[in-house]
Amino acid sequence: MKGAFLYGPKDLRIEEVKKPEIEDGEVLVKVKAAGICGTDIHYYLEGKTAVFVPKHPFILGHEFSGIIVESSVRTYVPGDRVVIEPQIPCFKCYYCRRGRYNLCSNLKFIGTAATFPHINGGFAEYCKVPVESLHRIPEELEFNEAALAEPLSVAIHACRRAIISPGSRTLILGAGPIGLFILLVAQLSGSIEPLIVDNVERRLDWAKEFGGYPINFSKQDVLEEINKVTSGEGVDIVFEASGSPRAVEVALKCVRKGGCVVLIGNLPNEDIPSRLLNIVIKEIDVKGLMRYANTFDAAIRILSKKLIPTSKIITHTFRLEEIHDALKVAIDGLALKAIVNP
Ligand SMILES: [Zn+2]
Numbered sequence: 001m002k003g004a005f006l007y008g009p010k011d012l013r014i015e016e017v018k019k020p021e022i023e024d025g026e027v028l029v030k031v032k033a034a035g036i037c038g039t040d041i042h043y044y045l046e047g048k049t050a051v052f053v054p055k056h057p058f059i060l061g062h063e064f065s066g067i068i069v070e071s072s073v074r075t076y077v078p079g080d081r082v083v084i085e086p087q088i089p090c091f092k093c094y095y096c097r098r099g100r101y102n103l104c105s106n107l108k109f110i111g112t113a114a115t116f117p118h119i120n121g122g123f124a125e126y127c128k129v130p131v132e133s134l135h136r137i138p139e140e141l142e143f144n145e146a147a148l149a150e151p152l153s154v155a156i157h158a159c160r161r162a163i164i165s166p167g168s169r170t171l172i173l174g175a176g177p178i179g180l181f182i183l184l185v186a187q188l189s190g191s192i193e194p195l196i197v198d199n200v201e202r203r204l205d206w207a208k209e210f211g212g213y214p215i216n217f218s219k220q221d222v223l224e225e226i227n228k229v230t231s232g233e234g235v236d237i238v239f240e241a242s243g244s245p246r247a248v249e250v251a252l253k254c255v256r257k258g259g260c261v262v263l264i265g266n267l268p269n270e271d272i273p274s275r276l277l278n279i280v281i282k283e284i285d286v287k288g289l290m291r292y293a294n295t296f297d298a299a300i301r302i303l304s305k306k307l308i309p310t311s312k313i314i315t316h317t318f319r320l321e322e323i324h325d326a327l328k329v330a331i332d333g334l335a336l337k338a339i340v341n342p
């Protein structure tokens with residue numbers, strides 16, 4: 001089979017390798033759709049992410065769906081259509097037993113260098129997957145749409161962490177794919193016309209089209225704009241989805257007293273100065289977010305019921321051989337979501 005192996009910075013090679021052999025508790029999935037994520041771009045451009053440095057070549061891709069072609073279990077048979085939850089928790093540790101399996105002490109992850117040996121991902125014709133990572137997808141859901149369940153999960157988890165209620169005023173910092181998914185899920189959760197900040201016009205156009213109130217921070221004063229819209233009160237909830245250290249300070253300033261700030265963005269692995277007294281005085285809840293847990297069912301239902309505009313989200317599709325082009329449109333910011341169809 002063919003697979004796209006990461007060898008180092010900007011060194012991604014499509015190679016012909018043996019099909020993976022499944023063991024007990026695993027299935028072999030013929031990959032039909034695999035989305036390009038910000039993490040894949042980090043790996044591609046830098047050969048690593050802030051915290052994970054690959055020790056050997058491996059196949060990237062953790063947002064994927066496909067058809068089972070071999071199975072070692074009774075519950076799944078060849079022909080079943082599935083989307084893969086790429087986290088592999090132990091289901092035994094303190095966190096797993098409390099349902100917070102995204103924090104698992106022994107977590108493995110498909111398609112990243114998070115654990116050693118690295119587990120091959122979805123930018124390949126076939127991928128072997130443990131049965132616990134499988135979620136069935138309904139007839140009406142296409143493979144490309146199903147591959148969105150993973151990034152959508154991040155947004156669902158973010159909105160659950162924030163506890164949005166009907167009419168909540170929300171602000172999203174960063175209109176990249178995750179920021180835009182949060183914009184959509186925040187509205188499904190009851191937020192009306194969330195404010196969303198970026199400096200890339202194309203992203204702000206998408207944000208407006210998806211029901212947001214766009215603010216361009218290179219042209220407008222964010223704090224002034226927030227004060228205008230909220231009569232000086234600030235917003236109930238801020239989602240920091242840009243990963244910019246400066247945005248953290250903006251978040252603490254824009255949230256109202258008693259409000260909530262959820263930090264989602266890939267912040268740099270360094271100290272970030274901030275006036276924490278604001279958190280005390282305004283009694284702000286500051287929450288972190290590490291991927292997601294217990295979200296795939298909700299994500300699949302949202303996608304199946306067409307509650308988000310998937311045809312507008314999936315802006316580009318490519319064959320596996322064209323994966324370098326797929327990465328390019330994602331890196332250049334032309335794609336909202338680029339999908340590879342191996
Ligand atoms: Zn991802």
Ligand SMILES: [Zn+2]
Pocket residue numbers: 089090091092093094095096097101103104105106107
């Ligand atoms: Zn665990």
